[in-house]
Amino acid sequence: MPRLLSLALAGTALIIVAQSCGATSLEARVDGGIVRGAIAHGVITFKGIPYAAPPVGKRRWAPPRPVSAWSGVRRAQHFGPDCMQLPTPGDAAPLRTMPQEDCLYVNVWRPLQASARPLPVMVWIYGGGFVDGGTSPAVYDGTGFARDGIVLVSFNYRLGNFGFFAFPALGQRASGGLLGDYAFMDQIAALRWVQRNVAAFGGDPHNVTLFGESAGGMSVGALLTTPLARGLFQKAIIESGAGRPNTYTARPLSASAESAETMGLKLAQHLGIPGADAAALAALRALPAAKLVNGLNMMTKPHDNTYAGGPIIDGRLYSGAPTQVYAHGGGARVPVMIGANTDEIGQLTATSLPALWASFGPDAEAARVLYDPDGRRTLAEVSATAGGDQWMLEPARAIARQLSARGQRVYEYRFDYVASSLRGMQSGAPHASEIPFVFDTVAARYGKNTSRADEAMARALHAYWVAFARWGRPDAHGEPAWPQYDAHADRLMIFTDRGPVYRADPWKRRLDLAERVAERTH
Numbered sequence: 001m002p003r004l005l006s007l008a009l010a011g012t013a014l015i016i017v018a019q020s021c022g023a024t025s026l027e028a029r030v031d032g033g034i035v036r037g038a039i040a041h042g043v044i045t046f047k048g049i050p051y052a053a054p055p056v057g058k059r060r061w062a063p064p065r066p067v068s069a070w071s072g073v074r075r076a077q078h079f080g081p082d083c084m085q086l087p088t089p090g091d092a093a094p095l096r097t098m099p100q101e102d103c104l105y106v107n108v109w110r111p112l113q114a115s116a117r118p119l120p121v122m123v124w125i126y127g128g129g130f131v132d133g134g135t136s137p138a139v140y141d142g143t144g145f146a147r148d149g150i151v152l153v154s155f156n157y158r159l160g161n162f163g164f165f166a167f168p169a170l171g172q173r174a175s176g177g178l179l180g181d182y183a184f185m186d187q188i189a190a191l192r193w194v195q196r197n198v199a200a201f202g203g204d205p206h207n208v209t210l211f212g213e214s215a216g217g218m219s220v221g222a223l224l225t226t227p228l229a230r231g232l233f234q235k236a237i238i239e240s241g242a243g244r245p246n247t248y249t250a251r252p253l254s255a256s257a258e259s260a261e262t263m264g265l266k267l268a269q270h271l272g273i274p275g276a277d278a279a280a281l282a283a284l285r286a287l288p289a290a291k292l293v294n295g296l297n298m299m300t301k302p303h304d305n306t307y308a309g310g311p312i313i314d315g316r317l318y319s320g321a322p323t324q325v326y327a328h329g330g331g332a333r334v335p336v337m338i339g340a341n342t343d344e345i346g347q348l349t350a351t352s353l354p355a356l357w358a359s360f361g362p363d364a365e366a367a368r369v370l371y372d373p374d375g376r377r378t379l380a381e382v383s384a385t386a387g388g389d390q391w392m393l394e395p396a397r398a399i400a401r402q403l404s405a406r407g408q409r410v411y412e413y414r415f416d417y418v419a420s421s422l423r424g425m426q427s428g429a430p431h432a433s434e435i436p437f438v439f440d441t442v443a444a445r446y447g448k449n450t451s452r453a454d455e456a457m458a459r460a461l462h463a464y465w466v467a468f469a470r471w472g473r474p475d476a477h478g479e480p481a482w483p484q485y486d487a488h489a490d491r492l493m494i495f496t497d498r499g500p501v502y503r504a505d506p507w508k509r510r511l512d513l514a515e516r517v518a519e520r521t522h
Contacts, residue, residue, distance in 0.1 A: 127214025
């Protein structure tokens with residue numbers, strides 16, 4: 001009892017001191033009513049604020065609806081549930097909530113001290129292959145950004161069979177003309193919430209930077225290319241977000257044997273619901289959420305023949321891969337930072353080395369020389385390296401080239417830093433390993449094994465991201481200069497074990513090869 005009392009008094013004292021030093025209120029008025037946050041680690045956090053009505057019952061597979069108002073002050077001190085899923089075992093960013101279908105919540109971190117001017121805003125979109133992920137993982141904590149004068153916002157969006165689904169009975173009229181890509185509808189709704197509400201947290205709705213990794217990076221790419229998100233953000237950062245049409249098979253909404261509607265019918269039949277009419281849709285909406293997950297996660301997705309697979313081409317929310325949209329002059333013309341890691345995800349499908357080399361067509365010998373010059377690498381090793389080039393590394397460069405050519409400010413990077421405790425066990429920086437460095441949350445990822453070198457890299461990477469959010473240029477004080485990308489020079493910032501190095505791309509020949517393959521096959 002004495003310990004509890006002392007903790008309560010300490011917390012009260014902290015609030016009093018904070019308020020006397022010009023700190024902002026712990027309360028904010030948002031859509032729906034007043035929320036009350038908490039002071040934690042020297043910043044103010046607001047967690048679990050609803051940005052849309054629960055997408056349950058008849059709102060399953062419907063565009064997000066406005067929140068219902070609440071009376072009094074709503075406590076916003078704990079994460080809302082992450083969206084319904086079956087988490088992939090061993091995820092490097094494990095959830096800290098029990099997933100539920102009622103999941104459309106937003107979180108805000110802001111500085112403790114009030115600012116005379118509105119602060120830059122960063123909005124985070126998590127990855128997870130569109131089937132996993134959420135805002136609750138410790139490595140996504142926004143404290144570091146708030147500490148450095150940024151209002152950091154994160155939000156949940158629907159995943160898997162809840163996020164990407166089509167069915168004949170849904171109908172155009174019933175959904176206001178938007179169908180299929182419910183995950184993207186959620187993301188746009190969250191960005192609109194930011195526009196309406198972020199000023200209540202000291203943020204500037206006219207200085208919003210959208211950033212995300214993997215499926216989150218792909219989401220940033222999609223939001224850059226849809227007119228429905230125009231004006232909702234002013235800068236974008238894409239971390240390992242692919243960009244060419246070779247990572248996901250984007251299905252048309254309907255009118256095809258491979259359409260998303262066809263997959264929706266397959267899922268219904270698999271779950272024991274025949275037909276395609278309103279009664280079948282009602283039965284699908286009545287299913288328990290856990291049954292609709294259908295065992296889907298990152299491990300099972302490649303073998304699932306009932307899931308739409310991710311983004312659906314509907315012509316409004318999603319029109320195809322960013323490289324295709326940019327080739328036709330589309331897409332928002334805002335500053336972009338883009339890159340990938342040195343040990344990226346990607347896997348070619350060849351079952352032997354001769355077949356793999358043959359897949360490069362007229363470049364078969366060039367591929368062998370580049371990927372296996374001494375003939376000692378295994379099929380798995382070559383497939384992973386070449387696959388990473390084709391899925392993530394070359395598409396990042398392709399987008400940088402396209403946007404740079406039309407006059408946009410673009411900054412390309414490559415993350416090659418391996419945490420000190422993992423050196424000797426990893427040949428490069430794996431997919432998603434930059435995230436705790438971006439958020440400056442390396443201690444949450446590596447615990448007692450976190451080294452001073454890890455902390456130094458986190459400070460550097462984080463500083464570049466903060467600078468870009470402030471000014472649209474990654475001009476981090478005390479760090480090497482990072483000029484904008486130019487295809488003729490083909491230089492980028494590489495984050496190495498020795499620190500950031502701006503230089504000509506050492507993998508240019510590999511990526512040139514991947515580019516030729518992409519141009520022949522897409």
